[in-house]
Amino acid sequence: xxxxxxxxxxxxxxxxxxxxxxxxxxxxxxxxxxxxxxxxxxxxxxxxxxxxxxxxxxxxxxxxxxxxxxxxxxxxxxxxxxxxxxxxxxxxxxxxxxxxxxxxxxxxxxxxxxxxxxxxxxxxxxxxxxxxxxxxxxxxxxxxxxxxxxxxxxxxxxxxxxxxxxxxxxxxxxxxxxxxxxxxxxxxxxxxxxxxxxxxxxxxxxxxxxxxxxxxxxxxxxxxx
Numbered sequence: 001x002x003x004x005x006x007x008x009x010x011x012x013x014x015x016x017x018x019x020x021x022x023x024x025x026x027x028x029x030x031x032x033x034x035x036x037x038x039x040x041x042x043x044x045x046x047x048x049x050x051x052x053x054x055x056x057x058x059x060x061x062x063x064x065x066x067x068x069x070x071x072x073x074x075x076x077x078x079x080x081x082x083x084x085x086x087x088x089x090x091x092x093x094x095x096x097x098x099x100x101x102x103x104x105x106x107x108x109x110x111x112x113x114x115x116x117x118x119x120x121x122x123x124x125x126x127x128x129x130x131x132x133x134x135x136x137x138x139x140x141x142x143x144x145x146x147x148x149x150x151x152x153x154x155x156x157x158x159x160x161x162x163x164x165x166x167x168x169x170x171x172x173x174x175x176x177x178x179x180x181x182x183x184x185x186x187x188x189x190x191x192x193x194x195x196x197x198x199x200x201x202x203x204x205x206x207x208x209x210x211x212x213x214x215x216x217x218x219x220x221x222x223x224x225x
Contacts, residue, residue, distance in 0.1 A: 008071065008182050012116045013136060015079050015174040017143045018167050019109025022086075023051060024147030025163055026102070032160050037095040042217050049209045050099050051106040057202050058110025065111065066118045067191040072182040075115055079178060082108025083171045090164035101164075113140070 026033075026047050034044045065074055081104060088101030116136055124132040154162050211225050218224045 009116065009119055009132075009136075011174060011177050011182060012071075012075055012112065012119060013139050015075065015082075015171065015178070016109070016112040016116045017139050018170055018174075019082060019105075019112050020140055021143040021147050021150075022105055022109060022167065023048075023055065024144040025151045025167075026051075028148045028151040029155055029160050029163060032155060033095070033098070036160065037098070039095055040217075042213055043095075045213050046099055047102055049213055051102045051109075053205055053209050054103045054106035055110040056205055057198070058107055059114055060201060061198065062111050062114035062118075064191050064193050066115065070184055071115060071119055072178070072184050074111065075182060076175065076178050078108040078111035078115075079171065079175050080108070082112065083168070083175065084108075086164050086167050086171060090161050090168065092161075116140075 030041075030044050030047065033039065033047060034041065037044075085101050085104030085106070085108060088104055089098055090101075092098035092101055117133075120132045120136050121129060151163060154166065214222075214224045
């Protein structure tokens with residue numbers, strides 16, 4: 001892997017790290033959100049479920065986008081979306097806005113993670129692909145582990161809004177680095193987009209998450225489940 005590609009990978013891993021961190025950062029805060037917004041345990045789960053749903057949908061979409069557009073344009077665009085979602089969450093006046101902010105975050109995070117893997121696999125030297133993927137995996141596995149602990153510390157001393165606010169400066173720094181330093185690596189592919197497949201996956205995942213979210217409140221035979 002060239003020096004330029006290594007630097008690109010570092011920038012992308014840094015951004016994706018916070019995307020994955022945000023997936024578990026909110027788990028400890030669910031009781032806080034229930035108290036602040038006056039919602040039930042089933043409803044508050046959508047802070048995590050909505051993020052997971054959108055994140056899961058974006059991963060298969062990334063296979064098409066990485067073949068259609070450059071790594072630079074994709075990372076800058078979706079890191080910006082992640083930043084917008086984080087701002088939405090930090091300023092959320094109600095629970096619905098908070099959910100929307102989380103889903104916007106997930107759009108960005110769901111694309112940044114596959115970008116890192118694609119870059120590592122495509123440009124790492126044949127004998128070093130395993131080592132590169134191991135380093136990437138270490139960063140990705142570390143972030144969800146520290147998420148709940150970090151969340152507990154933040155909630156102990158600050159408002160729940162700081163779960164979003166403290167992420168903002170790092171994403172802004174990463175975006176500036178991406179704009180100034182990421183190279184334009186061209187792509188010459190023209191893939192076809194499977195609209196029917198995306199719709200099937202999206203509604204299937206939505207149905208599964210909706211069912212599991214309601215199983216604690218309704219009987220297993222109910223149509224809601």
